[in-house]
Amino acid sequence: MSHSESHSESHSENPKSAYDFWERLYVPALIKGMAITTRHFLRNLWSERDDNTEVLERKTQSLMATVEYPEQRVPYPTGYRGKHRLVPREDGKPRCVACYMCATACPSQCIYIEAGEYAPSDTNTASRVIEKYPTVFMVDVLRCIVCGLCVEACPKDALRMDTSVHTSPELERKAFLYAKERLLAGEPTQHPNDPWRHRKSSDEPLHAHKEAHTRIGEDP
Amino acid sequence: MRRLTITVAFLTIFASLFGGMAAAYALGGYLESVWYTGASALSNLVILMLVFVMVIATLLTLAERKWSALMQNRVGPNRARIHLPGLSSRSLAGIPHIIADVVKMLTKESFTPKAANRFFYALAPILSFAPIFALFAIVPAGPTLPVFGHEVAMVVANPSFGLLYLFALASLAVFGTVLAGWASNNKFSLLGGIRACAQMISYEIALGLSLVGLMMAFASIQLAGDSGMMEQQAQYLWGIQLDGFDVGIPAWGILIQPVGFLLFFAAAFAETRRTPFDMTECESEIIGYFVEYSGMRFGMFMVAEFVEMIVFSAILTTLFLGGYHLPFGGQWFANLAFFKDYPWVYGATMGMVFWLKVLVLIYIQMNIRWTYVRFRYDQIQKLGWKILIPLGILNIFVTGALLLMDTSMRSLGLLGILEILLILILISSSPKSSLHKPIGQNEALPSHH
Numbered sequence A: 001m002s003h004s005e006s007h008s009e010s011h012s013e014n015p016k017s018a019y020d021f022w023e024r025l026y027v028p029a030l031i032k033g034m035a036i037t038t039r040h041f042l043r044n045l046w047s048e049r050d051d052n053t054e055v056l057e058r059k060t061q062s063l064m065a066t067v068e069y070p071e072q073r074v075p076y077p078t079g080y081r082g083k084h085r086l087v088p089r090e091d092g093k094p095r096c097v098a099c100y101m102c103a104t105a106c107p108s109q110c111i112y113i114e115a116g117e118y119a120p121s122d123t124n125t126a127s128r129v130i131e132k133y134p135t136v137f138m139v140d141v142l143r144c145i146v147c148g149l150c151v152e153a154c155p156k157d158a159l160r161m162d163t164s165v166h167t168s169p170e171l172e173r174k175a176f177l178y179a180k181e182r183l184l185a186g187e188p189t190q191h192p193n194d195p196w197r198h199r200k201s202s203d204e205p206l207h208a209h210k211e212a213h214t215r216i217g218e219d220p
Numbered sequence B: 001m002r003r004l005t006i007t008v009a010f011l012t013i014f015a016s017l018f019g020g021m022a023a024a025y026a027l028g029g030y031l032e033s034v035w036y037t038g039a040s041a042l043s044n045l046v047i048l049m050l051v052f053v054m055v056i057a058t059l060l061t062l063a064e065r066k067w068s069a070l071m072q073n074r075v076g077p078n079r080a081r082i083h084l085p086g087l088s089s090r091s092l093a094g095i096p097h098i099i100a101d102v103v104k105m106l107t108k109e110s111f112t113p114k115a116a117n118r119f120f121y122a123l124a125p126i127l128s129f130a131p132i133f134a135l136f137a138i139v140p141a142g143p144t145l146p147v148f149g150h151e152v153a154m155v156v157a158n159p160s161f162g163l164l165y166l167f168a169l170a171s172l173a174v175f176g177t178v179l180a181g182w183a184s185n186n187k188f189s190l191l192g193g194i195r196a197c198a199q200m201i202s203y204e205i206a207l208g209l210s211l212v213g214l215m216m217a218f219a220s221i222q223l224a225g226d227s228g229m230m231e232q233q234a235q236y237l238w239g240i241q242l243d244g245f246d247v248g249i250p251a252w253g254i255l256i257q258p259v260g261f262l263l264f265f266a267a268a269f270a271e272t273r274r275t276p277f278d279m280t281e282c283e284s285e286i287i288g289y290f291v292e293y294s295g296m297r298f299g300m301f302m303v304a305e306f307v308e309m310i311v312f313s314a315i316l317t318t319l320f321l322g323g324y325h326l327p328f329g330g331q332w333f334a335n336l337a338f339f340k341d342y343p344w345v346y347g348a349t350m351g352m353v354f355w356l357k358v359l360v361l362i363y364i365q366m367n368i369r370w371t372y373v374r375f376r377y378d379q380i381q382k383l384g385w386k387i388l389i390p391l392g393i394l395n396i397f398v399t400g401a402l403l404l405m406d407t408s409m410r411s412l413g414l415l416g417i418l419e420i421l422l423i424l425i426l427i428s429s430s431p432k433s434s435l436h437k438p439i440g441q442n443e444a445l446p447s448h449h
Helices: A003-011 A021-025 A027-046 A101-107 A149-153 B002-034 B040-072 B092-107 B118-138 B162-183 B187-218 B257-270 B295-320 B330-334 B337-341 B343-371 B377-405 B410-429 B433-437
Strands: A111-117 A132-141 B145-147 B148-154 B236-242 B245-250
Touching: A003 B040, A021 A027, A021 B145, A027 A101, A027 B040, A027 B162, A027 B343, A101 A149, A111 B187, A111 B295, B002 B040, B002 B145, B002 B148, B002 B433, B040 B092, B040 B118, B040 B245, B040 B257, B040 B295, B092 B295, B118 B295, B145 B343, B162 B187, B187 B257, B187 B295, B187 B377, B245 B330, B257 B295, B257 B343, B257 B377, B295 B410, B295 B433, B337 B343
Parallel strands: none
Antiparallel strands: A111 A132, B145 B148, B236 B245
């Protein structure tokens, strides 16, 4: 009769004792416990610490999984939603056309936009082809739940959360209201269908070839 | 690189222990020659107790956190930095934390609750620290040697009532704990104090009983001295000479009284009130008898805990691990020609051996503290009254009977070795699977039908 058989038999009779004979002897189990602790101690003491921030890819015998935070940072995964940014155009102005789609989509209502109109006399051709721009674009990052719905909603690729930077600590509540100047950051971006772009052979902006994009009140 | 660092750290420990003991002998010999015979007791008081014990206790405050971190796969404290060029990027193994802690303890407000009994509130930290600290006075840390033509004994005091002094002072420590619990006028601290009282008094008995066998075997209660308990452990139960090199089974306390060793270790551990015997603290529940203390008064309790660990390790070493004696080759080592010319080198080496044994025992205590979970209150009392005390009494009877048969301690040693072998067999033969199975795996699931 093997040991384990008698063990399980005694269990069916007396389900209260979850420990077998060896465990109830106590001292061997105690000393084994100390051996485990000592093994961890020696292993962590003797082996070099691998400070790879990818903890699972650490190679040395050391079992420590610590990442020393302010000095070392675990890289954010791709698709991480960081701090908002307003994507600039080539001329440094925001791509935003103040359509309020992001503010409407926002479940926590943290985006505040005031729209302004480009004057017809504006000499900047890029600005002339679009009607509106935000005079105020403010994100209250204390209200923001970082869901990314504003980015999804934006029809102009004007708002992104690809900075991989999380909200920085501030001393005042006011400082968490990110204004347009603070949000406008990062690489300028342009797309082939941006209305202010020109065909190579033409001085006219792209949209001039389409009726629908003609500016209201402007002479055709 | 890390291995090199750690090897250097170990060598530094050895060297500083050696250097400290060498300084103790030199200062003792100097004081003996310029002052009066027996003046070395004063230098021992300063170097052994104020320097060795206190420095080790200070380092242990960090070691406790650092070692526990290593046992739990953490890094441990490393954020305190010394802001000097070249040092600010190094954690220096957390050593700056000691300085930071000391500064914090000393500069924090030492608060006294309004309803507290001010006198006893102030007295309690002293009472819990002083007796434990004074315990070390009877522990010999090295051999008696002639330095500068005078005999220097490496012990502060060698009273003929050695072990009685130990029991008397060890039982005084409970007053500090209970007073702290009562005088701070806080329900939680009172709970802690009452638990401490109950626990320490029940383990006091086991502490006393565990050493009776050893007293009978050595026919002495003096620790140091030629006929003291430590010197008697230098002899061999069975020993032979191989070209002047002596090998054999030494008459160490742990070999002739393994049960006594386990009992004393458990009882002393309970006296230090550390996990698994930390009913008095219960950090997660009642915080303990010192819940109202802050600043250096709390620091006294904390240092007292570490001093208690060192002192009990030192006493365990003296009584059970042969003190500063080597397990074999001790006579050969002592008779080397080099040591005849420079006896202080021999003394410092032996002192280093003593402190290394103490450090190993401290590590074992730390290991126990960070491995086991706390006992329940009734389990502590059950262990004390139903296991340790009957075992202690049984040990006395068995030891007495064997000593009546054979006064040379050989049959005692034979029994002890058999007991140790039995424990080793139990450890190695217990099936591994039973320890790794989740509890309750074999229980049938409750059926709803």
